Amino acid sequence: MEFLLALVIGALFGSGIYLILRRNPVKLVIGLGLLSNAVNLLIFVAAGLTRGMPPLIHEPAVRPLEGIADPLPQALILTAIVISFGMLAFTLVLFRRTFETVGKADLDELREETDQ
Amino acid sequence: MSVLLVLPILLPLLTGAATLVLRPSRLLQRTLGVAGAAALMVASLLLLAAVAKHGIIATELGNWPAPFGITLVADRFSAIMVVLAALMGLAVAIYSLGSMDAGREKEGYYPFYHFMLMGVCGVFLTGDLFNLYVWFEVMLIASFVLMALGGERRQLEGALKYVMINLVSSLIFLAAIGILYGAAGTLNMADLAQQLPLVDPGLVTTLAMLFLVSFGIKSAIFPLFFWLPASYHTPPVAVSAIFAGLLTKVGVYSLIRVFTLLFIQDVGFTHFLILLLSGLTMLTGVLGAMSHDEFRRILSFHIISQVGYMIMGLGLYTPLALAGSIFYIIHHIIVKTNLFLVSGVAHRLGGTYELAGLRDLYRLAPGLSILFVISAFSLAGVPPLSGFWAKLILLRAGLETGEYLIVAVALLVGLLTLFSMTKIWGKAFWQEPLQPQPMPHRTGGHRRPLYLLYLPMTALALLTVAIGLLAEPVFLFSMQAAEQLLDPAAYIETVLRGGR
Numbered sequence: 356m357e358f359l360l361a362l363v364i365g366a367l368f369g370s371g372i373y374l375i376l377r378r379n380p381v382k383l384v385i386g387l388g389l390l391s392n393a394v395n396l397l398i399f400v401a402a403g404l405t406r407g408m409p410p411l412i413h414e415p416a417v418r419p420l421e422g423i424a425d426p427l428p429q430a431l432i433l434t435a436i437v438i439s440f441g442m443l444a445f446t447l448v449l450f451r452r453t454f455e456t457v458g459k460a461d462l463d464e465l466r467e468e469t470d471q
Numbered sequence: 472m473s474v475l476l477v478l479p480i481l482l483p484l485l486t487g488a489a490t491l492v493l494r495p496s497r498l499l500q501r502t503l504g505v506a507g508a509a510a511l512m513v514a515s516l517l518l519l520a521a522v523a524k525h526g527i528i529a530t531e532l533g534n535w536p537a538p539f540g541i542t543l544v545a546d547r548f549s550a551i552m553v554v555l556a557a558l559m560g561l562a563v564a565i566y567s568l569g570s571m572d573a574g575r576e577k578e579g580y581y582p583f584y585h586f587m588l589m590g591v592c593g594v595f596l597t598g599d600l601f602n603l604y605v606w607f608e609v610m611l612i613a614s615f616v617l618m619a620l621g622g623e624r625r626q627l628e629g630a631l632k633y634v635m636i637n638l639v640s641s642l643i644f645l646a647a648i649g650i651l652y653g654a655a656g657t658l659n660m661a662d663l664a665q666q667l668p669l670v671d672p673g674l675v676t677t678l679a680m681l682f683l684v685s686f687g688i689k690s691a692i693f694p695l696f697f698w699l700p701a702s703y704h705t706p707p708v709a710v711s712a713i714f715a716g717l718l719t720k721v722g723v724y725s726l727i728r729v730f731t732l733l734f735i736q737d738v739g740f741t742h743f744l745i746l747l748l749s750g751l752t753m754l755t756g757v758l759g760a761m762s763h764d765e766f767r768r769i770l771s772f773h774i775i776s777q778v779g780y781m782i783m784g785l786g787l788y789t790p791l792a793l794a795g796s797i798f799y800i801i802h803h804i805i806v807k808t809n810l811f812l813v814s815g816v817a818h819r820l821g822g823t824y825e826l827a828g829l830r831d832l833y834r835l836a837p838g839l840s841i842l843f844v845i846s847a848f849s850l851a852g853v854p855p856l857s858g859f860w861a862k863l864i865l866l867r868a869g870l871e872t873g874e875y876l877i878v879a880v881a882l883l884v885g886l887l888t889l890f891s892m893t894k895i896w897g898k899a900f901w902q903e904p905l906q907p908q909p910m911p912h913r914t915g916g917h918r919r920p921l922y923l924l925y926l927p928m929t930a931l932a933l934l935t936v937a938i939g940l941l942a943e944p945v946f947l948f949s950m951q952a953a954e955q956l957l958d959p960a961a962y963i964e965t966v967l968r969g970g971r
Contacts, residue, residue, distance in 0.1 A: 375639070387638060394642050398649030428652060431601055435645055438608045442638055445612060449619055449634060453627040465628045 360400045367393035378462045380450045387446060391439035395432045402428035473530030475521050476543040478514040479553050479592040482507060483560075487585035497576055501568055504581040508557070508564040511588065515550075515557035522550040523948075527955065527965040529598065537967045538662040542598035544966055547952035548797060552595040552724055555804045559716040560588045562927035566812055567709040569923025570819075575621050575707065583620070584713070587613035594721050598966050600648055600658045603725065607644070607689075611637050614718060617710045618702065629705030636698040640688035647681035654678070661966035664732050664959050672736055679734035679741050683726070690722025692782060693751040696775045700759060703774070704767035704824065708815030711767055715774055716808030720800055723781045727796065730785055731956040738788055746786025750877050753779030753884040760891045766814040766824040766899065769891060770807070773850065776884055777803050783877060784865055792868035793953035795861065798946060802849065802857040802938060809846045809931040813839060816924050817899060829899035838925065840900050845932045847896065849939065851889035857938035860946065 367389050374386025405424035412419050454460045486507025493499040522528060522545050529544040531537060545553070564584065571580055590610025597603050615637075619630040652658055654674055655666040667675055684695065691699040699719070703711055726745075734741055756776025760769045781803070784796025814824065816839050821829040833840045849856035862885055869878040938945050955961065 375635070383635070387635075390639070390642050394646045394649065397646050398652070401649045401653030403653065428649070431649070431652070434601070434605065438605070441612065442608070442641075445615060446634055446638065449615070449627070449630060452619070452622060453631050456622070456624045456627055465631065 356404055356406075357400060360396060360404075364393050364396050364400065367396065380454060380460055380462060383462070384443065384447055384450060388439075388443055391435070391443070395435055395439075398428050398432050398435070473528075473543075475514065475518045476528065476530045476545055476596060479511060479518060479557070479596060480543075480589055482511045482514055483585040483589035483592065486510075487582045487589065490585065491579065491582040494577070494579065494582075497573065500576065500581050504584065505561070505564050505568065507585055508561040508588075511557040511592075512554075512561045515554045515592075518545055519550040519554050521545075522547055527962055529966045538657050538659045541602050542659060542661070542966050543596045544598035544661075544962065545596055546955050546962060547948065548724075548727070548956055549595045551797070551801065551948065551952065552720070553592050555720075555801060556588060556591045556595065556717055559713060559804060559808050560584075562808065562931055563709050563713040563716075563812075565927045566712070566815070566924055569919045569921065570709050570815055571707060572621075578620055580617070580620060583613045583616045587617060587713075589613075591717050591721055595724060598660050600651070600660060600663070604641070604644055604648060607641060607721075610718070610721065611641065614714065618706050618714075620710075621707065623705075626705045629702035632698050633702040636688060640685045643681055643688075644685035647678055647685060650674075650681075651678050659966065660728070660732055661959075661963040664963055667733055668736060675734065676737050676740065679730070679737075682729050682734070683741070683745070686722045686726045686729070687748070688722075690719045690726060690778050690782075691752075691775050692748050692778055693755050693775075696752070696756070696778075699775060700763075700768055700771040703771040704765060708767070708811060708818065712808045712811035712815070715770065715811050716804045719774055719778055720781075720804055723778060723800065726782060727785050727793070727956065731793070732959050732962065742786050742788045744786075745782055746874065746877060749779045749781075749783040749786050750880045751779075752776065752782070753880055757884045757887040757891065761887060761894075764826045764898075766817060766826060766829070766895065767811065768824075769826075769895060770810050770814060773810075773888065773891070774807060776888065777807065777850070779884070780862070780865060780881065783881065784868065786877075787865075787868050787872050787874060789868055789872055790950065790953045790957055791864060791871065793956055794946065794949040795864035795868050797949040797952050798864055799861040801945065801949070802861045802935070805931050805934055805938070806846045806849045806858065809842070809928055809935070810850065812924070812928045812931070813843045813846065816921070816928070817843075819924075821899070826895060826898040830902050831900075831904045833900045839928075842925075842928050842932045843900065844896070845935055847892035848889075849935045851892050852885045853889070855939045857935050857942070857945075860939065860942040864946065864949075 371386045371390035371393055374382045377383060402425055408423045410419055410423045410426040457464055486503060490500045490503050527546045529542055532541045587610055590606050590613060593606030594603060597606055615634050618633055619627060654670045655663055657663055657666055688695045703714055753776045756772050756779060760772035763769050781796050781799050784792040817829060817832055818824050820832060820835050849858040852858040852862040866878050866881060
């Protein structure tokens with residue numbers, strides 16, 4: 356399972372980086388989305404995968420059983436998802452505004468201008 | 472005492488929220504904006520006093536005990552950074568009253584300004600790596616808005632570059648956090664400091680490099696600095712000034728924190744690399760500054776070269792060197808913010824930021840010229856101003872450790888900084904007008920009293936002089952802060968026994 360997910364993460368990172376190097380702003384945003392998902396999966400896998408042992412405490416017990424899944428990375432990922440969602444939404448709006456102002460959807464049009 | 476740790480985060484949050492609600496009333500927003508910044512200033516000074524008196528203080532949020540819950544910690548280094556953030560927050564808030572246009576004020580300049588300060592203070596006070604990431608994002612999203620606010624074409628283009636590279640840096644940071652958690656099983660920095668020696672040293676060094684790249688982008692070190700001069704000169708000058716003063720220093724703070732507390736297993740490799748990067752950062756920054764002719768862009772390149780000095784102390788990794796870094800940060804935040812503020816007034820008087828278009832400012836505004844000279848000479852390291860002592864400590868530390876090459880580079884860069892400052896002086900302030908010209912009148916028509924601009928600039932310039940003349944207490948404080956950083960045992964103990 357780890358091996359499979361490692362391949363998925365690698366593919367996501369690879370395609371994300373490929374996309375953020377494109378000149379098209381839409382691809383750039385998609386690339387950012389892929390990268391943030393790759394990182395979320397990376398946190399998930401790096402913290403160790405546990406199957407079928409949810410971190411729940413059943414009624415009479417006061418502490419969870421041994422060998423349960425670690426709930427902390429999931430909390431981290433949840434936070435990271437919310438943050439990257441907000442960031443992505445902002446980036447989309449910023450891109451739209453920028454390319455409406457510039458008039459062309461091409462990152463090479465954003466060359467440094469020598470005007471004041 | 473724990474309330475002192477929460478206040479620097481809570482006060483900007485409340486101010487930001489209140490100004491957001493009071494957006495219809497410009498007067499209330501402006502009053503509250505400054506009052507909130509002043510309250511933050513008082514709170515940060517109280518925190519500094521408490522830390523100076525009791526040593527490191529820590530508090531557990533929600534009463535979750537230390538390695539599990541989120542801890543807020545303040546040692547001397549954190550406390551002085553919070554004080555500097557609050558000081559710049561107050562100075563630039565007052566300056567904004569006189570320089571920010573009504574449109575941006577209405578669109579929410581003050582709320583985001585304070586949310587950004589909250590993020591900055593959060594970074595300085597947190598004791599948990601994931602929480603550090605969250606504060607970084609709070610700071611970043613607020614700074615994104617501030618940079619793009621107003622929506623001019625140049626601004627949007629600058630903001631785009633700034634946003635993209637910072638998001639990538641955050642993703643690297645987050646990935647490093649994920650792997651670190653997998654390796655060490657904790658994200659509390661004090662706990663990590665105890666667990667990391669048990670982790671495979673190869674993995675730890677790899678993680679250290681991920682953190683170096685991520686924080687390196689945020690603090691604009693070589694070769695990761697290109698976003699900074701492409702964006703910092705585009706927003707209104709008050710925004711430029713607070714960014715220049717605080718944001719890259721947040722990256723430097725994080726670098727110093729993780730490379731004194733966590734990644735100290737392989738100092739010979741990691742810290743040598745930092746030292747190497749610091750030399751290249753200084754040199755490329757100052758060369759970039761020399762090749763430009765726009766006031767704020769020159770200053771932006773100088774930020775890069777100055778960041779080189781700050782991490783030079785980290786690379787040398789001795790108590791004196793770290794004290795030099797801390798002294799340098801204190802000096803730099805004040806001076807650099809002030810230089811940007813001066814460039815704003817120059818822009819108002821001359822109508823442009825291009826040195827070719829600015830002339831004769833000395834005759835138009837002798838007071839401004841004096842403020843510029845004080846800050847510029849301090850930046851270059853002319854005695855007896857604050858920059859001289861900062862450089863002296865670093866050079867001394869370099870000589871003591873026998874790193875003569877970096878000392879030579881630092882001296883050369885100081886000289887080139889002076890050259891580039893005299894270029895601004897010679898062109899913008901000293902040069903006589905070609906022919907007697909009528910005073911350039913800019914359109915825009917929001918003439919506001921100049922004293923709102925001169926008040927913070929004068930205060931910051933006086934502070935620079937004061938640090939220069941009374942360098943000893945500042946140096947002693949930096950030295951104690953550096954010793955605390957290099958002896959993490961007290962930090963770890965305070966955090967893990969819950970600040971009691």
